[in-house]
Amino acid sequence: MRMVRASSSVFCVSVTAACLLAACGDGGGKKARFLIGFSQCNLAEPWRQAMNDDALREAANYKDLIEVEFQDANNDDATQVSQLRTFIRKGVDLIIVSPRTKQPCVEPVKEAIVRGIPVIVLDRDLETEAYTCFIGAPNYDIGKAAGNYIVEVLGGRGKVLEIQGLLASVPAEERRNGFRDAIRDHPGIEVIDAPEGRWLREEGQKKMEVALQAHEEIDLVYAHNDPMAIGAYLAAEAKGRDDDILFVGIDGLPGEDDGPKAVLDGHLSATFLYPTCGKEAIATAVKILKGEPAPKKIALETALITKENAALYYRPKAR
Amino acid sequence: MSHQTPRESSLSRHLRRFQGGIGLVAVFLLACLFGRSHRGDLVFIRPDNLTDILRDASEKGILAVGMTFVILTAGIDLSVGRILALACMLTGHFLMVWQWPALAVIALVLGAGLAMGFLNGLIVTRGRLQPFVVTLATMLVFYGLAKLVTGGPVIGMSAAPAGFQVLAGELFAGVRVPIVVFLGSVVAGELVLRGTVFGRFVYAVGGNEVAARFAGVPVSSVKAWVYAISGLLSALAGVLHCAQYKQADPNVGAGYELDAIAAVVIGGTNLMGGRGSVLGTMAGVLIVGIIDNILQINGIDPNLQKVIKGAIILGAALLQRRKGQS
Numbered sequence: 001m002r003m004v005r006a007s008s009s010v011f012c013v014s015v016t017a018a019c020l021l022a023a024c025g026d027g028g029g030k031k032a033r034f035l036i037g038f039s040q041c042n043l044a045e046p047w048r049q050a051m052n053d054d055a056l057r058e059a060a061n062y063k064d065l066i067e068v069e070f071q072d073a074n075n076d077d078a079t080q081v082s083q084l085r086t087f088i089r090k091g092v093d094l095i096i097v098s099p100r101t102k103q104p105c106v107e108p109v110k111e112a113i114v115r116g117i118p119v120i121v122l123d124r125d126l127e128t129e130a131y132t133c134f135i136g137a138p139n140y141d142i143g144k145a146a147g148n149y150i151v152e153v154l155g156g157r158g159k160v161l162e163i164q165g166l167l168a169s170v171p172a173e174e175r176r177n178g179f180r181d182a183i184r185d186h187p188g189i190e191v192i193d194a195p196e197g198r199w200l201r202e203e204g205q206k207k208m209e210v211a212l213q214a215h216e217e218i219d220l221v222y223a224h225n226d227p228m229a230i231g232a233y234l235a236a237e238a239k240g241r242d243d244d245i246l247f248v249g250i251d252g253l254p255g256e257d258d259g260p261k262a263v264l265d266g267h268l269s270a271t272f273l274y275p276t277c278g279k280e281a282i283a284t285a286v287k288i289l290k291g292e293p294a295p296k297k298i299a300l301e302t303a304l305i306t307k308e309n310a311a312l313y314y315r316p317k318a319r
Numbered sequence: 320m321s322h323q324t325p326r327e328s329s330l331s332r333h334l335r336r337f338q339g340g341i342g343l344v345a346v347f348l349l350a351c352l353f354g355r356s357h358r359g360d361l362v363f364i365r366p367d368n369l370t371d372i373l374r375d376a377s378e379k380g381i382l383a384v385g386m387t388f389v390i391l392t393a394g395i396d397l398s399v400g401r402i403l404a405l406a407c408m409l410t411g412h413f414l415m416v417w418q419w420p421a422l423a424v425i426a427l428v429l430g431a432g433l434a435m436g437f438l439n440g441l442i443v444t445r446g447r448l449q450p451f452v453v454t455l456a457t458m459l460v461f462y463g464l465a466k467l468v469t470g471g472p473v474i475g476m477s478a479a480p481a482g483f484q485v486l487a488g489e490l491f492a493g494v495r496v497p498i499v500v501f502l503g504s505v506v507a508g509e510l511v512l513r514g515t516v517f518g519r520f521v522y523a524v525g526g527n528e529v530a531a532r533f534a535g536v537p538v539s540s541v542k543a544w545v546y547a548i549s550g551l552l553s554a555l556a557g558v559l560h561c562a563q564y565k566q567a568d569p570n571v572g573a574g575y576e577l578d579a580i581a582a583v584v585i586g587g588t589n590l591m592g593g594r595g596s597v598l599g600t601m602a603g604v605l606i607v608g609i610i611d612n613i614l615q616i617n618g619i620d621p622n623l624q625k626v627i628k629g630a631i632i633l634g635a636a637l638l639q640r641r642k643g644q645s
Contacts, residue, residue: 072621077564082375086615089368091357103475104564168471
């Protein structure tokens with residue numbers, strides 16, 4: 001009896017697994033000419049989800065030519081490295097990787113290149129130049145653009161609260177340095193405090209609550225991303241001080257809770273686009289697969305999003 | 320062993336004892352059947368793919384061997400992933416910043432891992448606290464300590480001395496040092512459990528702690544030592560991690576404890592303690608590794624992958640429940 005039960009349960013588990021595999025395995029239908037493997041380091045971040053969405057939308061324009069297979073490395077280097085190796089083993093025609101950190105992916109990227117598989121690296125650069133193409137948007141330049149805008153909008157005079165991203169992370173450092181360099185020659189702009197908001201809306205809100213207690217006068221809040229800027233706005237609104245303070249963020253994602261919508265609603269005065277590279281990655285991949293030349297490095301530019309143009313960046317149904 | 324019913328046939332007992340092995344064979348065959356091919360060869364069965372699976376599974380496999388000891392005593396160790404991270408940071412700091420010789424660094428870090436695990440064990444036994452609570456707390460402590468080493472940034476280790484990089488090196492035909500260390504820890508673990516008095520004590524403590532105490536088993540020290548073993552193996556995995564991925568990152572290892580526990584459960588070790596084996600755990604580790612690999616080869620949606628893996632762990636836990644009833 002027991003033997004029958006034990007073996008039947010092993011059997012059940014196996015069969016379930018088999019059915020799942022069979023159900024999803026070859027669901028693709030007709031085959032495109034080229035298969036692209038896309039390893040995203042962490043899909044839990046909205047910006048990275050937007051990157052995948054942009055890539056998927058662009059890939060829809062080349063349905064007969066390419067098929068893109070997305071993998072999520074769950075913010076784990078070992079998983080990402082394993083995904084890249086599996087892409088190589090299964091013989092994808094091109095790899096797109098948005099790496100978590102700059103070192104671990106170096107070895108599989110080199111291996112792919114040796115085996116003739118082109119590799120496009122997105123957003124974070126690797127500690128090698130062995131890849132085919134790197135696409136990214138320099139955070140330093142975005143920070144600088146934000147700084148220049150802030151100088152202009154404040155007329156060269158005012159008290160600024162800077163809410164920083166995760167300290168010691170590269171994007172936070174670059175968004176700070178660009179901003180600080182832009183305001184250096186304008187002594188009228190004073191940074192009264194620069195708390196860490198860890199990229200999170202709740203943290204931005206909390207840090208703003210503290211700042212509102214500590215400072216009678218705040219003219220502008222510069223947050224390293226939109227969620228923190230929106231959080232800061234909410235804190236000021238709750239205290240009835242939102243009319244005296246301007247809010248500036250970075251990212252410009254298209255969703256309901258993101259920067260452009262907040263600009264349209266008049267909560268933020270501006271945000272700066274941090275382009276996701278998803279669309280450009282697919283466009284470049286198509287070029288490479290067709291044998292056309294592609295540049296080694298592509299630097300995407302930011303865009304100032306204000307009330308005049310925010311509607312162009314707000315695409316609630318796109319997500 | 321103490322729960323076996325006398326009516327049970329020997330065939331069924333064997334079948335259950337080798338649950339992990341049977342599952343492994345089943346998953347392997349299914350992977351062969353349903354895996355995609357590329358230019359006529361089955362991708363899954365290619366030797367380089369098989370060694371990739373072993374290589375990717377080796378670090379979590381080493382954690383899972385230690386976890387098996389802890390779970391056999393009806394305990395749990397949630398701190399393994401963070402001990403791994405702290406071991407990485409210590410290795411990076413000693414080797415790259417202080418430039419100590421590789422062998423000394425490895426010995427020191429392994430010793431530190433042993434001490435961290437022993438600390439877990441001491442708090443569990445002396446403090447008479449639930450292992451879940453103790454290791455939940457120390458998980459946080461070790462994570463904080465790992466972050467404190469640099470204050471956040473990773474330590475690049477691509478320029479580590481050759482004597483250290485050997486740890487990620489290839490021995491023959493794609494078989495790398497971490498694979499050998501994993502298989503070695505399985506053999507050592509199995510030998511200790513089957514062939515030593517300490518091993519028998521481990522099963523006795525997990526089977527029935529009160530009876531073990533009356534029979535003269537030094538329950539507290541057995542418990543302290545299983546956590547120490549787990550800490551040692553976690554640090555070992557951490558050292559290998561630095562060598563394999565060429566950086567020490569304080570944020571590594573999040574959720575590794577859950578993967579290790581899942582592998583132990585799938586391998587047939589009872590979470591209530593007293594029953595199971597390191598060989599079963601090895602089968603569990605490989606089952607998870609093969610499933611991960613085949614889901615990727617077939618290009619399954621990453622969100623669906625999580626659902627499928629969860630379902631498989633549940634299935635294995637259901638088998639556990641049947642085993643527990645007698």
